[in-house]
Amino acid sequence: MKTEANGRIRARGLLGSALAKAAAYLVMGTFTVMTLYPLFWLTMNSFKTTREFQVNMLGLPMDPTLENFKMAWKFGEFGKLFPNSFIYTIGATAGVIALSVLAGFAFAKIPRRVTKWIYGSFVVGILLTINTLMIPLFIEVTILGIYNTRLAVLLVYVGAGLPIGIYLSTEYIRGIPTALVESARIDGAGYLTIFRRIILPMATPVATTLAILQICSTWNEFALINILVSKTELKSLPLGIFKFSSSLSTDYGKQFAALVIGMAPMLLFYVAFRKQITRGVAAGAVKG
């Protein structure tokens, strides 16, 4: 009797777990389709002529063409913009990580009376929107004489990335036992040595998180670079893509091709580093 009852309970449990699994797959599958279908639709339509797109928006291309990509590459001047995007992304990411982790160490492990004020002055930057900063930044770089230079772009990108970078680094490094730092001090190590030998290796997860955040935001950044440079030789990819985006557009083929060109590097980045990205995001989500 008891065995029968146990069997029923187990069967019910299995059914419940199967149903829960099915529901989970359904929800995840729906979200996957919602994410992937627009990418598929965009890529598919980038191989159609504008005429074909206007009469066949959902079907596969009947007569695929690469002409859209050739023209979009030429009109968008992507050949000039790609190297700049790499320079800004790598430069800004390296700058933000280096300065954030250094500052995080100082704020978390070398407290002074003014620490909370200086820390607060950085972190408050998280609340500022780019739009409020655009015109003041433009005036500032113009006065400093660095308008239309890569230096201005890098300085602003690093500055814009520091609030969140310092916040995450400080909170992460706070979780590293202070006893480690104190022991090293007793053993005669200087702060720079402690940072290099103890803090930096332990802060790799938060540095990875920062890299992911910074790479994505810098690669796609548009508003600031639009304000900071006017020469095509200094512009980055999003400015080229934006030349194709309008609700009044008539040449959808080129518009879609330009969007695919802009999207492809980030997709490749994700495919290549998906494991590190997942780990990095998870690491950044919990204090060390």
Next chain:
Amino acid sequence: MKKLIIAALMIAVAVSAQAQVTLKVLNYQQADQAGYEEDVAIWERFQALNPDITLEMEVLFNDPYHEKLQAYAAAGTLPDVFYVWPGARSAVIHEKKLAKDLGKLLGPDYLKDFTGAATNPRNQLGGYLVQLPQSFTYTSVMYVNVKLLKDNGFAIPKTYADLKKMVPKLKAKGIAVMMLPNKDGWPGQSCLFSTVAGRIAGDKFFDDVLAGKAKFTDREFVNALKVVESLYKDGIIQRSDNSIGYGEGPGLFASGKAAIFLDGDWRTGAYITDKASGKALIDPKAQASDFALLPIVALPGEKYPGVNSAVAGTGWAVSGSIPAGSAKEEAAARLIKYLYSEEVQAIRYSTGAYVPTRIGVKAELEPLPAMLPGFYAANPKTSYVIDGVLDPAVYNVINDGLVAIGNGTKSATVVAKEVQAAFEAWKATKK
């Protein structure tokens, strides 16, 4: 002798360096618009023809253009030549008078070759010729499939009643009488309601509202909204049009899904032959024989029959900070005159960019764009485009209200009240 040659060369270099003028240009260019390559060639040709002028060009488009222009204006570093809207979109240039008066710079002798509407300073927010409009845009045009109507036993419609008569037969065949893709909100206001309000309430009503002498809840405005309400109720425009994106309209119309398509005159560009495929959405021969561009039909309750919403187009302006009489001013004027020359305007006209305000420009055109001059000539009476005279805080409420009327979720009276409330709220911020 050798020293003499070197000295002569140095003088020549010095003189040529002195004569060289650099013009900073903020250009508005869209890479996925028909005519982009031709536009690029226009600038290259100017550079080739004028070696004494160096163009330092920045190309932007859409909102980024306006943000950058705003930043330049705030920092006092406006480019020498830039692109300007006649109204609120370029308010900072107009209100702070940051551009030179082209009426004075170009002179009446030059401007006599342009239409009166283009050179009328009253058509610009600044009250002077901040820019010279390259075109005059009609925002409400009926693209009519005459053959489809004929095949179904209908003549070209002239009145609201004519449209209403078509509904049962066409609806049974799955064909819309009049298509207005309004998912984006603004086409309902720009391509339909501006003309409806212009005919029923009139421009004076809007002037009176802005002067505090009338209200959006007044009978005229409510009646105009009621006409839109009845267009949907009578099935002339289908409620499902509110889920059609603006970009989908030309393709749907070309495939015979509607007898009439409502859009602005700029949409003729969508039917120009695609260079990549050599094909057009509607074959040029069929465009000529089977299609027509017409004004919106006569509506019930019209006080101002025959008016159509239109607005002065965009154009080039010259920075007010260039010293008068300087070489730079001369170079800027030369560039402006080149951009508005018959040769350049003919290229822009032939690519479907617009119908030029320069008189007598001729170009080889595909049939639908070629119909526009005739349309303008036959419909000279114009009315305001609502988003050209009201603040976004107000016209966005009109746009949303028109969508709600189309969906049948709000009545004309309710929308009118909401618009008035939005207007009062906006006005309060201006005190």
